[in-house]
Amino acid sequence: MTSVRVIEEGPDQGDVPTRRITVTVNGRRSVVECEPRLLLAHLLRQGLRLTGTHLGCDTTNCGACTVLVDDRPVKSCTMLAVQADGRAVTTVEGLASPSGLHPLQEGFKEEHGLQCGFCTSGMLMAAKALLAENPDPTEDEVRWALSGNLCRCTGYQNIVKSVLWAAAKLRSDEPEPEA
Structure with missing residues (x-):
């Protein structure tokens, strides 16, 4: 069994700076408090519970995380959530309409x-x-x-x-x- 000794701990969660952003996802406006380092993919998946955006590589190689930001395709695994402030994001969940599939x-x-x-x-x-x-x-x-x-x-x-x-x-x- 390996032992671990903590020499120094990082800052408390309360010390991490956050930013308030407003983003419209699939036509729904949301105001979100997030760390500046949060990726758009993680905001969508964990913050907004829109899990249709997949994470396959975190390096823009696979494209599984592609969403539309102001109607342009973006790989959300390398775009910061704060970069989506004031913008419209469409995920796969936003394709279908109440009347049926896209x-x-x-x-x-x-x-x-x-x-x-x-x-x-x-x-x-x-x-x-x-x-x-x-x-x-x-x-x-x-x-x-x-x-x-x-x-x-x-x-x-x-x-x-x-x-x-x-x-x-x-x-x-x-x-x-x-x-």
Whole structure:
């Protein structure tokens, strides 16, 4: 058995400085007290109990933690929560509406775009950002948009098909322009 002797202890929790931030997550405004070093991923998962944002690497390599910050994809494992102050964050929990799944979620279901599901939330968020900018992407454009997200199970083919399915559905759901 190893013995441990504490020579000096760090500051009490009460001595750690905090900052008050206001962040709108999935359309809901929250005021949060947090340490300046808290990562956005941890604020979402532990602070706001939105566990759809996954942590796979903590180094921006895997993309499982991708969320949208002001509609742009961000890897939340390396963004500080204080950097989200005054901004809008969308997580995978914010995709579906009371009336049903988002077309991207439907596409992943219809085209078998997931296996273990660990990367899926990050893939969905990166794809949402792509389709907001480009409603009719090519297969290569989808692959490029998802290139910062790793999947260890699927080989990506069905993920790409899922995004293209969703793009077509979103285009077909658009109202016809008035003449």
